[in-house]
Amino acid sequence: MAETPLTSAQQLAQMVAALGVVVYEADARGHLRWVSDNVEAVFGVPRADLLASPLEALRRVHPVDLPAVADARQRQLAVGGTFRVEYRLRSADGAWRWVSDHGRRSPDDPDRVIGLVADVDERRTLTEQLLAAQRNEPVVRLTRGVAHALNNELTTILSFTHLAEGDLPEDSVVGADLAEVRGAADRAASLVRHLSAVAHRVAEPPTLVDLADALRSLDRLLRWTLGEDVEFTLLLDDDVPPVFVSRVHVEQLVLNLVLNARDATGAEGHIVVCLDRVDGGARLVVRDDGEGMTEAVLAHAFEPLFTTKGPAGTGLGLPMVREIVELAGGRLAVDSAPGAGTTFEVVLPPAPAKARRSSAIPPEPSPVVAARGHALVVEDQPELRRLMARLLRTAGFDVRTAHSAEHAMAGLASARAPDLLVTDVVLPGRSGVELVEAMANAGLSPALVLVSGYVHERSPPGDVGRACVFLPKPFGPTDLLDAIEQALA
Helix, strand or coil: CCCCCHHHHHHHHHHHHCCCCCCCCEEECCCCEEECHHHHHCCCHHHHHHHHHHCCCCCCCCCCCHHHHHHHHHHHHHHHEEEEEEEEECCCCCCCCEEEEEEEEEECCCCCCEEEEEEEEHHHHHHHHHHHHHHHHHHHHHHHHHHHHHHHHHHHHHHHHHHHHHHCCCCCCHHHHHHHHHHHHHHHHHHHHHHHHHHHHCCCEEEECCHHHHHHHHHHHHHHHHCCCCCEHHHHHECCCEEEEHHHHHHHHHHHHHHHHHHHHHCCCCCEEEEEEECEEEEEEEECCCCCCCCHHHHHHCCCCCCCCCCCCCCCCCHHHEEEEEEEECCEEEEEECCCEEEEEEEEEEHHHHHHHHEEEECCCCCCCCCCCCEEECCCCCCHHHHHHHHHHHHCCCEEEEECCHHHHHHHHHCCCCCCEEECCCCCCCHHHHHHHHHHCCCCCCCEEECCCCCCCCCCCCCCCCEEEEEEEEEEECHHHHHHHHHHH
16 A cells, blocks of 8 residues: 655654754744644643743743843844844743754745744753863862972971971970871861862772761861851761771762752751761761752753753762762662752661771781882972981981982982882973883883872872882871882882
């Protein structure tokens, strides 16, 4: 049986549906007269609702964008030809979607406009996020630079404080003062690490984490970030079992949920973070009394790039939270309604027994033996260079120092080949990784410790071509000596 040929109108309707655009007819003022049948499939707006009133389509335009739409139509009416304008259109579920409206006045009827509307929400959102990322890039670079400088200074403070404490009797009043200095430096180092976690997605292997301790460490940063007007309450149960997760991931998870709550509550809201035990594991609850979410927003809340914050949002915070929870083997739930605030609940399983056994008794560092060999220390900061050289000499090494990779290579011709190389990654001129490569090309392969003050790095940057130990700043004398023992092993 032969198929009945499609009419021109049917063919046009199929093509319009396939292209995902909506065709309409309106008068010169924008009053809708006709719209294609696929409008509900594309924008979620019932066709009957739009045609019930000539002004219904204009009522669905975002109030902020309405002047631009009116201006575009007025200019088109004045000079003829075509117009193109982008604006936000409210769909039936209340969500705003960016559309591109392209229309042309009929040549034989000045009061007749034929146009098409295309959904450009994803493209517009991606463009705005790219622009936001470009605006934030200088801030990210500044954060990295400040963190690097602070970590250099904190390493000097922590290490020399530790050495000074070792030279004092246990009951010394000065020793107690130095302990306060060391505690303040430790807190400053933690603050730098937390700030960097906001600017970078840090990949770090899971460890045994005490969530109550981690949240106490975050408390000051959270209150500082939220500001004095936001009422913040932290409720902690110390009887929560440890979990096996990346500590940086925990920090990112909490920061994302709390910052999301701040955006929902505004300047004078109330945010509660609660930690307790449930089902043998740990439950973390973040609750706010903000505006809440509609069912439509809630359905898309964890989708990548979905945001209700406009250009200020990235649409990546909640997807990151879900990914972190899933990596830890936990579960995530959210309860929200307009005007009733939002509650996020994260449940993480207790750490497996194997992880607890491996962390229960930390291994003792290998004893330092005198006359360990020759060490080369490469560091551009004079104070750190002197500090590391002093520690290595105390550990039994014959030490030579250099302030750059070029300086280090120049001295190799007249000095004994090093058995140990301790070098900063970031050096003036050639990097520490390039120094390792140059030494390898010269037939030298000492034990290797790479040091870096960029706290977002948790593994050696670049490919050094062999095993090494990576030591992030800030570090203390024991950290450096332990790293050396690992490298020599």
